Amino acid sequence: MLWERDSLSIPFPSFPTYSSGVTEENRGLKMRKKNNMTGLLFAGPFLIGFLLFTLYPTGASLFYSFTNFNLFKPLKWIGLENYKWIIEEKEVLISIRNTMYMVIIATPVSLAVGLFMAMLLNTKVRGQSIFRTLFYIPSIVPVIASSLVWMWVLNPQSGMINSILKIFGVNGPNWLLDAAWTKPSLILMLGWGSGGIMIIFLAALQEVPRSLYEAADIDGSGELGKFYHVTLPSISPIILFQLIMSLITYFQFFAQAFMLSSLTASGPDQSMSGPENSLLFYAILLYREAFVDFSMGHASAMAWVLFLITGIVTWLVFKTSKKWVTYGGE
Template identity: 45%
Template sequence: MQSARPTPSEPTGRALLKGLAFASPFIIGFLVLYLWPILASGYYSLTDFSLFKAPKWVGLANYERMISDAKFWKSLYNTLFFTFVGVPVDIAISIAGAHILNQKLKGQPLWRALVYLPSIVPAVAAGFLWRWLLNAQYGFVNEILRWFRIPQPNWLLDASWGGISVIVLMLWTVGGTMLIYLAALKNVPQELYEAAELDGAGPLRRFWHITWPMISPVTLFQVIVLIIAFLQVFTQPFVLSKDPGLGTQTATGPGDSMLSYSIYLFQNGFTFLKMGYASAMAWVLLFVTLAITLLILWSAKKWVFYDNR
C-alpha cells in the first residue's frame, strides 16, 4: 500500500508542486484578496483617486494634507481616547468578572453564558438598543443614576459625554474577553495560592504576585487584540450618532466627539469620493497600530511572565 504523503525518494520539485497545489486556495486568496488590495491602496494613497476616474499621481500630497486637516486630528484624538480609556477598563472589568465567574456558585454555566450573550448580538442592533438606554430623558441608565441621586449626563448630545458613550457601548461585549481570562485563571496552579496562603499572603498580594504574572501572556494577547479593535471602531459611534429623531445626521456626534478615525476615513472614501486621501489615512492607521503594537511587545519583556523560561 502506497502512502499518499510524498516520500523522500519523490523528486523535490514534484513534491513542491503538490504542496503548492494543496496550499493554492490560501495562496490565491491571500494574493488576490489581501496582498493586492494592500498594495493597491498604497499606490492610491499617492494619487488623486475617486473610484470612478483613473488615479492621478500626486506624490505625498494626501499625507501632507493631513497635517492641516483639523478633522483628521480630531478623529485621531477621539480614536486614541476610545482606545487608551476603553482598553484598560475592558481588561479590568474582564479580570474582575472572570474572578467572579471562577467562584463555585450555583448555576455557574448559565452565568458564563449570560456574560457572553452581548457578544453575539449584532453591533448595529446593540447600538440602537443603547441609544435608548442612554437617552437623557427616558433612558434606563439615567433612571438608575437618578435613584442614587447621581447627576445624569446627556450621553448622546453633550460633547463631553459622546466619547464615553462610545466606550460604554464597546464595553458591553466585554464577556468575550472575560471568558478567555476565565480559562487563563483555571490554568493557574492551585498549589501556588496554597503556598502563598500558608505564607500569610492576602487576596491582593496573591493576585499581584501569582494571578497577574500567570495570566500576563493572556493579557498581552488581549491588549493587542483590543487595541486593534478600538483603533478600528466604526459601527458603535456610527449608530450612536446617527439618529434622525435627535436631529443629528452627521455620524460624528456632538462636537464631533464620536468622529472615529474609521468613520472619517469612510466619509472621505465613499461620501466625499476622495479615495486617495482615504487610502493614505488607512496607511497612517496601519503605522499607528504597528507602532503601538511594537511598543507593547517591547514592553512585554518587563511585565509578561512565561513559566517555561
C-alpha cells in the same frame, strides 16, 4: 512567545534511514520535495485568497495613496499631497484625538472588566454557567441592536439609567447628546460587551496550577498578593494577546460610533461625527472620505497611516512585553 512558541520547535521529520547510501539521500530529497508540494497544496486556497484579497489591495491602496483617485476622474499621480492633507486637515487631528481616547481608555476598561468578571466566575459558586451566560450574551448582541438598546437606555428623559438616577434624586447627563458624555457612553457600552474578553480570560484562569496558589498560601500571601504574584504572571501571555487584539480593534473603532452618530443626528446628517465632532473617529472619517466624498486617495493615505501606527504600537507592546510577560516552563 504566544505564537512563536511552537512554530520552530517541531523537529524535521526523521524518516528512518538505515544506511546513508546515495539512494536513501535521494529518497530524502524526494520526500522533501513532495512535502513542499503538499504544503503548497494545503495552503493553496489561503495563499490565493491572500494574493487576491490582501496583498493586491494592500499594494493598490499604497499606490492610490499617492494619487487623486476618486472613481470618477482619471487617476493622477500627486506625490505626497494626500499625506500633506492628513497633516494639515483639522478633522483628521480631531479624529486622531477621539481615537486615542478610545485606545487609551477603552482598552484597559475592557480588559479590566473582562478579567474582573472572569475572576468572579473562576470561584466555585453554584450556577456558574448561568452567570457566565449572562455575562457573555451582551457581547454577541449584534452591534446595530446593542447600539439601539443603549441609545434608548441612555435616553436623557425616558431612558433606564436616568430614570434610575432620578429615583435617587440625581439629574442624569444628556449622554449621547452631550459632547462631554458621548465617549463615556461608548465606554459604558463597550464595557457591557466585554464578554468575549472575559471568556478567554476565564479559560486562562482555569489553567493556572492550583499548586501555585497553595504555595502562596503557605507563604502567607493575602488575596491581593496572590493576584499580583500568582494570577497576573500566570495569565500574562493572554493579557498580552488580548491587549494587542483590543488595541487593534480600538484603532479601527467604527461600527458603534457609526450607528450612534448617524442615529442621534436628526435628519439626513452625512457628517457622522456626533455632537461637536465628539464621535468623529479615525475610521469614521476614513469611511466618509472614501464612500461619501469619494476621495479614495485621502482614504488610502489614511489607511496606510493607520496601518503604520498599528504596526508600530504592536511592535512597541511586544518589545516591552519581555519585561512583564512570563512564560511558564513546560
